[in-house]
Every structure is written in C-alpha cells, then in structure tokens.
Amino acid sequence: MGVAVSNFNFEKVREESRAKLRVTFTQRDGPGGTVAYANTSLTDLTIHFDEEESWSVGAVGGSVDLKSVATHEIGHILGLEHSQVEEVVMYATFSYGVTKKLAQDDIDGIGAKYST
Numbered sequence: 001m002g003v004a005v006s007n008f009n010f011e012k013v014r015e016e017s018r019a020k021l022r023v024t025f026t027q028r029d030g031p032g033g034t035v036a037y038a039n040t041s042l043t044d045l046t047i048h049f050d051e052e053e054s055w056s057v058g059a060v061g062g063s064v065d066l067k068s069v070a071t072h073e074i075g076h077i078l079g080l081e082h083s084q085v086e087e088v089v090m091y092a093t094f095s096y097g098v099t100k101k102l103a104q105d106d107i108d109g110i111g112a113k114y115s116t
C-alpha cells in the first residue's frame, strides 16, 4: 500500500447490485488504439478494458500494465482529466511495457478536486 493521496477507499463487494464502480473486459478496437475507457455517468460508473489487448501486471514488453491503466481510469471516475505531462498517470496515452505511478501532477489534481 502506498501513501494515501485522497480519502477514497475501494473494496470488492460480493453482490453486484451493491457495486458503485464496475470493471469489465470487452472488445473495443483490437490491440493498440484505445486500451480502456471509463463511463463516468453517475448512474453507470464502469471501467471498460479492451479484452483484445495483451495485459500484464508490471512492465512486460508488448503488454499494457493493467494497474497503471486502472489507476488512470479511476482518475477519470473521480473527475480528473488528462494531463499534459507525459510521465504521469493521467497523461492520455500509455506505452507498452511500462508502468506509471502517481506523480505530483496526479496528486495535485486529486487534491484540487477533493481537499483532505
């Protein structure tokens, strides 16, 4: 666990009807292109991962790091927009074979939205 940068907590619930945020893998546009997107409608908070991507946990050549992208999409769910800073989680695109951790720009973004 890292240092908390917001007061949000996430936990898995057994009953889908109790879930506020859903995660699903569906076909999108094949490898490359859009790897995931978040539906941020208040009645449907869902992160859609493209099941046709090669997903990894960690930096694996030719694959997209699931945790980095999930962090990015949760950022959208919480109301963050894309950053212009290429090194940060909220930058618009991800490269294969790399991981991203929250950078100061990401932390400042969430801090500006939700004061702790």
Ligand SMILES: [Zn+2]
Residues within 6 Å of the ligand: 072, 076, 082, 091, 092
């Ligand atoms: Zn995005």
